[in-house]
Amino acid sequence: MNDYELLRSIAVKDPQAFRYIYSMYFGMVSCFVQKNKGNEEDAKDVFQDALVVVYEKTLRSDFSLQCSLKTFLYSVCRNIWLKKLSRTTSTAHLTDVEEYVSIEEENTANTEEQEEKVHAALQQLGDKCRQILTLFFYYKKRMEEIASELSYANADTVKNQKYKCMQQLKRIMTNG
Amino acid sequence: MDEEREILVIRYLAGELQGEELLRFEALLQSDEELQLLVKEYSSIGSGIQSFERKNVKAEIGAIIGTVSPADIQQYPPQSNSFFKFIKKLFKTVIGLGVVAGAVSVVLIGLNKFPVKNKYTEKVKQTLITVEQATGESVHLDTVFHTVYVTDTIVTTGTVKGFAPEQATPDTIVVYENELNGRTVQQAIRDKMKIAAHK
Numbered sequence: 001m002n003d004y005e006l007l008r009s010i011a012v013k014d015p016q017a018f019r020y021i022y023s024m025y026f027g028m029v030s031c032f033v034q035k036n037k038g039n040e041e042d043a044k045d046v047f048q049d050a051l052v053v054v055y056e057k058t059l060r061s062d063f064s065l066q067c068s069l070k071t072f073l074y075s076v077c078r079n080i081w082l083k084k085l086s087r088t089t090s091t092a093h094l095t096d097v098e099e100y101v102s103i104e105e106e107n108t109a110n111t112e113e114q115e116e117k118v119h120a121a122l123q124q125l126g127d128k129c130r131q132i133l134t135l136f137f138y139y140k141k142r143m144e145e146i147a148s149e150l151s152y153a154n155a156d157t158v159k160n161q162k163y164k165c166m167q168q169l170k171r172i173m174t175n176g
Numbered sequence: 177m178d179e180e181r182e183i184l185v186i187r188y189l190a191g192e193l194q195g196e197e198l199l200r201f202e203a204l205l206q207s208d209e210e211l212q213l214l215v216k217e218y219s220s221i222g223s224g225i226q227s228f229e230r231k232n233v234k235a236e237i238g239a240i241i242g243t244v245s246p247a248d249i250q251q252y253p254p255q256s257n258s259f260f261k262f263i264k265k266l267f268k269t270v271i272g273l274g275v276v277a278g279a280v281s282v283v284l285i286g287l288n289k290f291p292v293k294n295k296y297t298e299k300v301k302q303t304l305i306t307v308e309q310a311t312g313e314s315v316h317l318d319t320v321f322h323t324v325y326v327t328d329t330i331v332t333t334g335t336v337k338g339f340a341p342e343q344a345t346p347d348t349i350v351v352y353e354n355e356l357n358g359r360t361v362q363q364a365i366r367d368k369m370k371i372a373a374h375k
Contacts, residue, residue, distance in 0.1 A: 015240045022241040027252030051237045052230055097252070110223045118224020119231075136190065137222045138229035162186070163179055169221065 003069040010051075011058035018051060025070060028098060029077045035095045036081060046084070050076040056106075059140050067101050075100040121172040129165035136162060181211065185218050 001009070001020060009017030026047055033043035053076045057063045065072060078100050085094075110118075122130055131150060135141045143155035143162075152158050184201060187193055193201055205211050356364050 013236070015243075018237055018240045019244050022244050023248045024250055026241075026244075027250050031252045048234050048238050048241070051241070052234045055233060055237070056230075110220055110227075114220055115224050115227050118221055119228045122225065122228050133225050134229045136186075137225040140190070159183065163183060166182065166186070166218075166221070170217075173221075 003065060006069055007054075007058050007065060010055055013055070021051065021069070021073070022047065025073055028070070028074060032074070032077065032095075032097045033081055035097060037085065037089070038081065042081075042084075046077050046080050049080050053080075059138075061140075071099060071101055072103070074098045075103050079103055079105065117173055118169075121169050124172050125165065125169055128161075129168060132158065132162050132165050133169070181214065182218070185211070185214050188215065189218055189222055 001017070006017050006021065010021075026043070029047050029050070030040060030043040033046055034040070038046075050073055054069075054073060067075075074097075078094065078096070082094060122133070125133075128150065132146060135146045135149065141149070143158045146162075147153070147155050147158045150158070152161065184193075188198075188201055205215065359367070
């Protein structure tokens, strides 16, 4: 399986692709993390986070791989571990085991408290509403796609439903 | 109106606004504080929804990779294949033997013991056999100097490259090919020995 086939398989959450990437590259990430004040468990956590990042990148229509998947994955893991290290240590100088590239990161302006508030509200929201909102905000699906996936009459119905769901979510958040 | 604005904000955050519509929205956003707050609120909710689903996806991926056996995880740094390791070792051994053979050759050449075999040495060898038969003594051939040693007698069969006559000791009899004048090497040696004895 080449890198592009792997990315295509990751985009549809093919378990075989995730297992293949894990068996091929976890050793590398584990070596890197353990060389930089971490242990096997840290490496597993970093690897899972990195696979989520790779998966999310495949959801973006403007994403294209500019290096090998191995280098990309290593670079993502490096960023994640650097961020985790910088929370606990003042100087985070890394010992690298591979070449890496600069990865554009998506920043969230939310504090942990705000995130928790949204998460709690989402759990109280009905299944249909939660599905519409996650399909829209996380999976970046268009109204037509959501309509087809959730068996709504058309995109306008989804648009109205999404508005109502947002109102409901905001109400839950305000009422606590 | 509020609903329309909110839908516009959601579309803006999703990157769905383009061209004129986007320019109009951005111009409005700069001057409308209420709209700015709405964008901030929806951005925060959107980000919260993303991190909520991210957790689910992470758990899903964790469950998948949890089924991979540790034995299937490729070692890092990768261990080279045993066949290539064997070839590498063999190559190193051959190179090593080559270096040793080269060094031995240099030493042997230095000691004039390198076994060169050619038309000329074969001719000298024939002479040696004759001398051995005549004298009953052991004869040594130095192929580098193309010189025949008969105990303390040196016989040469031509112009000797690299041979210095001064190497000869007072007891040494040197016979050059051009001195033979139709005699055998054996006769020439005997004649020279006679002359030496008279001296």
